[in-house]
Amino acid sequence: MRLSLSYKRLYSWFKSRHFGRSATDTRYALLEACLIGILSAIAALLLKEGVGWLGGIRLQTASQYGPWVTLPLAGLIFGGLSGWVLETFSPAASGGGIPQVKAALARFPIQLSLKVAFVKLIGTILVLGGGLTLGRRAPTVHIGAALAAQLCTWVPTSPEHRRQMIAAGAAAGLAAGFTTPIAGVLFVVEELMRDVSGLTLETAIVASFTGAVVSMLLQSADLNVPAVLLDTVKTSFSAPEIPFYIFLGALAGLLGAFFNKGVLYFSELQKRLNLPLFLRIGVIGCFSGFIIALLPPFFRDNAGLREFLINGELSNSSIMIAFVAHFFLTMLAYSSGAPGGLFAPALVMGSALGYLVGKVEHFVTGTPTEVTYALAGMGAMFTGVVRVPITAIVIVFELNNDFNLVLPLMITCAVSYITAESIFRGSLYQHLLLSSGIPFKEEGTNENFLSHLTASDVMQTQVETLSSESTLDDVLQIMSVSHHRGFPVVAEDVLVGIFTQSDLDKLKQLSGKTLLKEMMTSQPITVTPSTSISDVLFLLNRYQLSRLPVTEGHKLVGIITRTDIIRVEVNQLSGQSLDVVKPAPSYVIYQTRSPAIGKGRILLPIANPETATALLQIAGAIARYYNYEIDCLQVIKVSRHSSPSETPVDTRDARKIMHRLERIGRHQKLSVHTQIRVAQDISEAIIETIKERHIKTLVMGWKGSTSTQGAIFGDLVDTLIHHATCELMLVKLSANSLLFPYYLNPRATWLVSLAGGPNAQRAIQLLPALTKLYARPDTPEVWLCRVYLPSDPDPDYQSLQEVTQTLENKIAKPITPVPICSRSVVDAITDLANAKQCDVVILGASKEGLLKNVIHGNIPETIAKNVDSTVILVRGSL
Known part of the structure; x- marks a missing residue:
């Protein structure tokens, strides 16, 4: 007990500090950002080591047993296993990860959790270790955002604070993957969320800096260009080279636009094929392994390929082969939904493209500056594919720390962006979100999802109502057992008023026999099912209401409360409603x-x-x-x-x-x-x-x-x-009932079972209506059955008689009560229905639930199979 009280006090203190802080008190947010940065760096290290270990086994096996069998088989097995892990444990972890984070920051209900992060980590290791030409930096961004989201579920927080932490996690993930803290922050600002508040920027900076520093200490990133390579040929820039850099930027933008179109085309093609994820990734992994086995050995190691390109150790033909192969294999791999990114592949393709343009410039001017072009090409291709020119400039600069690269990068990235946008407008991530059914707007002006909801999307359709003829004593009794504090008042299913607890406080002098229609608020404010939630919120705030009845004409169809709106918002922001892609509306x-x-x-x-x-x-x-x-x-x-x-x-x-x-x-x-x-x-x-x-x-x-x-x-x-x-x-x-579609059997015998609890009571309530199927008033003959267990020492026959009498009064004809002693309700009803040749059997769903009974062959299904009668099964409203 003492420990429990101490925990409660600690929780209350933290909650008050966490929610009650002022806008300028960001200490706790910055502390969380530091923790997110550390976790992201650790995740980047695990990802690097896992990919290196599995990739090393693949290369060693290929050199020992030959690449023709080993590489395709590795792609098939590891790719298929990755897809199975994703489909089985967390489908939300599939894909590159940037679209998911982008949508989550735009307040769409995307699942981000510790499970997503862990499955993403395992899936990426399997895919990249299997040889698919994807990168691990985008998955690191996804993992960082997912870890931040999980931290916000463990610590009490607001939806907006959760959004800020997800942005910080994304920045930390990119910074930890590349050891580029400034690029991590800029990527969040430029691509992921464009409406950045002061606190969001602060937490992103802290998380990015922490992630980069810890990553540097742990050596989680290995993409930095070794200094020994840059010492061989110094980077340089001169004015006569500007046309060549413009050409490089235009070429990178053109190819980047075609690359994005190709990814979208193959994505739609694979959706139409409707293959399971494990089969898609496995087949493409096998195909990639076969193609890589055909290429020169240097292509088998993705990590070493970039250094070969920048250092100029490959021939022009080898560089061209490397670019074309990387271009199409990456396009196929990314479109399959495999957990891998485009950052590193774009840099590799950019370095190959830049080196080829540098060769042309060298041939024309005689100046050996291929390394500068290779590095500038990295930024240009990154821009053409991802459409973030500022981030591209900073990321390549941070990787090399060479000021001579700034002007070439600015020229090539700017030209690449303009060219790519002219050919195929919009970010690849935006198009991927649109193709998956998420209406994302690139401009950063995504409206809150509540603005697209109407009252019918949020309201409760099963409403506790009061009759206008109820007395004050009846109302007090109902309110004492109900958790609701306000009730619509109806007369013959038509809304005539509303009664709330505040009305009760004003009526202390009234008699307990006072009718509700004399106390209620007449002509209440109502909304229609098509009323937008923004209008609902306005009415709730304008008139200080806690609930609004929803009507269609004068009929009550639902009720909407502030709690309903909050519930929907919490579910959406926590990603609970998009675990899987839902079918399109009918x-x-x-x-x-x-x-x-x-x-x-x-x-x-x-x-x-x-x-x-x-x-x-x-x-x-x-x-x-x-x-x-x-x-x-x-x-x-x-x-x-x-x-x-x-x-x-x-x-x-x-x-x-x-x-x-x-x-x-x-x-x-x-x-x-x-x-x-x-x-x-x-x-x-x-x-x-x-x-x-x-x-x-x-x-x-x-x-x-x-x-x-x-x-x-x-x-x-x-x-x-x-x-x-x-x-x-x-x-x-039954077959007999089809012969008499208007009246069923004119000399019918009906068997009604009292087994099934409240649902059986509802079935009995429907019986007077169902007997109106007949043209003759003396039909049908109704048998009312109740099964008693042999072990019951004192059977309650009185209740059977009471129900019989009630039905006789409603139907105006005799009802035959049939008490049966049996150990099995199913056998008793089946035997009686067959013995009496009953035409119709009416059942209520048993208390275990209708679904369980239908699936496991309990009362309803067994009776329906074993009798030739028409069987009517009733389940009350939920």
């Missing part, structure tokens, strides 16, 4: 609307035209009883790589079905709406419809067991049960 290509005169809506998805009419009769019986409308839906599925809004589909058969259901609805005086949607995922389209149309009840066909792939209610049923918050009815139609 697209409505056809719809009809009837008068919206009902108190609620029933959704009827149509998968099988043969069962559509019978299902409509069941939905129609409920609609008539409760005064509901019916929404008939058909979903046309398209490929995951096809846009639902742009893919042409044939709707002729679907429209025929919808026209037939509309005619039946008009004949039976039902309000029937229809719509046809195109979607990548059928279950998501149904859930979207439930949300958009504010569905009360979902009625869908069910085969009684998991169905073949492509059926709308087989493999999809578990998804709908998890996420469809409305009431749910699964209907397994």
